[in-house]
Amino acid sequence: MNAIGALRGITSFLTATWFHMHDLTRDRSDFALNLINPLFYACIAYLLHAAGDGKRNLADLIIGAGLMGMWSSIMFGAGTVIKMQRLQGTLEFLLGSPKRFSSVVAPITTAVSLLGAASMLVTYLWGVAFMDVRIVLERIPGMLFVVTVLTVAMGAFGLLVAALFVQARRAESMASPMIAPLWMVSGIMVPVTDLVEQLRPVSRFLPTSWGAEALRAANAGSSFLPALGWCAITGSVYLLAGSWLVNLVAKRSRHNGELNLW
Amino acid sequence: MVNDRPYRRIIGNIFSCWNTSWLSFRALFNWLEPRHFVLAMVATPIMELIFFAFLGSNLGVENARFFLLGGAMIASCFPAVAGGVMALTSERYFGTLENILVSQRSRIYLLLMRAMPYSLAGVLAAVLTLSAGIIALRVPLPVEELATFTILLFFGCLSSALFGMSLGVLGLLAGNVFLLINVAITAISIGAALVVPLSVLPPWVKTISHLMPFRHAAEGVRAMGVHDLDNVLSSIGPELVVAAGWALALLSSFRYLESRIYREG
Numbered sequence: 001m002n003a004i005g006a007l008r009g010i011t012s013f014l015t016a017t018w019f020h021m022h023d024l025t026r027d028r029s030d031f032a033l034n035l036i037n038p039l040f041y042a043c044i045a046y047l048l049h050a051a052g053d054g055k056r057n058l059a060d061l062i063i064g065a066g067l068m069g070m071w072s073s074i075m076f077g078a079g080t081v082i083k084m085q086r087l088q089g090t091l092e093f094l095l096g097s098p099k100r101f102s103s104v105v106a107p108i109t110t111a112v113s114l115l116g117a118a119s120m121l122v123t124y125l126w127g128v129a130f131m132d133v134r135i136v137l138e139r140i141p142g143m144l145f146v147v148t149v150l151t152v153a154m155g156a157f158g159l160l161v162a163a164l165f166v167q168a169r170r171a172e173s174m175a176s177p178m179i180a181p182l183w184m185v186s187g188i189m190v191p192v193t194d195l196v197e198q199l200r201p202v203s204r205f206l207p208t209s210w211g212a213e214a215l216r217a218a219n220a221g222s223s224f225l226p227a228l229g230w231c232a233i234t235g236s237v238y239l240l241a242g243s244w245l246v247n248l249v250a251k252r253s254r255h256n257g258e259l260n261l262w
Numbered sequence: 263m264v265n266d267r268p269y270r271r272i273i274g275n276i277f278s279c280w281n282t283s284w285l286s287f288r289a290l291f292n293w294l295e296p297r298h299f300v301l302a303m304v305a306t307p308i309m310e311l312i313f314f315a316f317l318g319s320n321l322g323v324e325n326a327r328f329f330l331l332g333g334a335m336i337a338s339c340f341p342a343v344a345g346g347v348m349a350l351t352s353e354r355y356f357g358t359l360e361n362i363l364v365s366q367r368s369r370i371y372l373l374l375m376r377a378m379p380y381s382l383a384g385v386l387a388a389v390l391t392l393s394a395g396i397i398a399l400r401v402p403l404p405v406e407e408l409a410t411f412t413i414l415l416f417f418g419c420l421s422s423a424l425f426g427m428s429l430g431v432l433g434l435l436a437g438n439v440f441l442l443i444n445v446a447i448t449a450i451s452i453g454a455a456l457v458v459p460l461s462v463l464p465p466w467v468k469t470i471s472h473l474m475p476f477r478h479a480a481e482g483v484r485a486m487g488v489h490d491l492d493n494v495l496s497s498i499g500p501e502l503v504v505a506a507g508w509a510l511a512l513l514s515s516f517r518y519l520e521s522r523i524y525r526e527g
């Protein structure tokens with residue numbers, strides 16, 4: 001593939017992502033729900049911090065609350081990708097397109113991840129405005145860089161989630177019980193080092209675990225690049241695994257004549 | 263014989279209302295299938311309960327019992343509040359709202375009994391969540407406390423379901439009801455101190471929370487094992503007052519909506 005082909009691919013991906021962002025924000029109340037939920041998580045974190053021993057950094061908890069919102073967006077948003085396309089009546093067009101199915105789904109999951117990033121940003125600003133979280137202007141570019149990489153990595157993770165819920169008619173019911181364990185295992189509110197020993201290796205397979213570590217480091221003004229590097233690596237692994245699985249599921253469904261079950 | 267008739271009529275009306283409420287519950291409650299009920303109403307709250315217990319212990323807040331009881335009460339909120347909202351909004355979704363609007367039956371009979379099946383579903387979800395939580399967190403709960411908890415829970419669920427139905431009237435005007443449901447449940451979990459200690463709530467939240475469902479029932483639940491039974495059960499009174507307040511809000515808002523529909527076509 002030459003440079004022009006790669007450029008066309010990137011342009012196509014960005015255009016599709018932009019289009020799906022518009023689609024996802026069309027319903028104002030859904031969009032508001034995405035933004036409001038992590039604010040409540042932040043309030044709970046703030047009140048628990050006030051009731052507790054105060055040893056943990058409040059800013060870290062507010063960042064964690066934002067990441068809780070991102071997890072919810074990914075699990076519900078990416079988990080219901082197929083269902084939403086089915087409801088809109090566009091699933092057949094997407095499945096019939098000559099492109100690989102993963103290249104059609106990836107912009108949707110990235111758009112969902114961007115919504116999660118927006119909710120994170122709003123949560124952080126909420127913390128700054130109402131919860132005495134101090135903002136250090138010099139550290140903002142580093143934090144934004146971390147959020148950008150994390151957003152792409154979570155979009156890739158969403159691809160895997162979408163593949164797992166292909167034939168689920170009630171994807172949201174299935175995704176819902178998975179969210180709290182993911183909050184816990186990915187170390188977004190409580191550092192990975194405080195998890196039970198058996199869970200720590202599992203945590204290292206999740207991009208948010210590294211992303212949360214990088215965000216906390218960027219917010220504290222310390223080096224965040226090693227953790228961010230691991231976040232990018234785990235994200236790349238999920239991109240490959242998710243693409244392979246989505247394509248495999250689509251191919252097998254076409255082959256077995258099971259597209260009506262989607 | 264003649265004197266028996268009014269009582270018979272009242273009892274007949276109550277049975278008829280219960281039948282209508284039960285049938286509408288079966289038709290409209292989206293999570294009636296056991297698999298979906300367990301996934302959404304039991305598995306999710308259990309996972310959240312474990313998460314908040316873990317977070318609380320890491321932050322040095324309260325103990326596992328606090329989060330166990332709070333988590334079980336949150337579990338009951340979802341069937342009660344969401345079910346209450348959808349008891350009305352799903353009528354519109356399935357195109358049967360007109361049948362209610364043209365019915366000659368008293369709105370008191372037609373609406374208030376509907377809260378009952380959702381309250382019982384809330385109690386069921388909470389008891390299942392509590393049982394799983396006891397095993398997961400290894401927090402023992404004596405049988406008498408479990409019985410007291412279930413009684414208090416029923417009244418909390420009743421006021422939650424009536425609160426949910428009042429929101430459901432609002433949901434008949436709003437486009438997306440899920441925003442309402444989520445905000446309401448999270449507001450209850452904070453305001454009624456289900457997931458955070460009451461002592462850390464700002465004074466204005468504490469004041470408003472007296473109008474919230476579950477606030478007084480939760481106070482009774484927290485007092486279990488600390489105060490005597492009479493003291494614990496005394497929180498049922500204020501909870502019933504809150505439930506009556508939300509029932510009144512439901513009836514008056516539904517009456518307003520009806521008159522608006524008849525007026526504006």
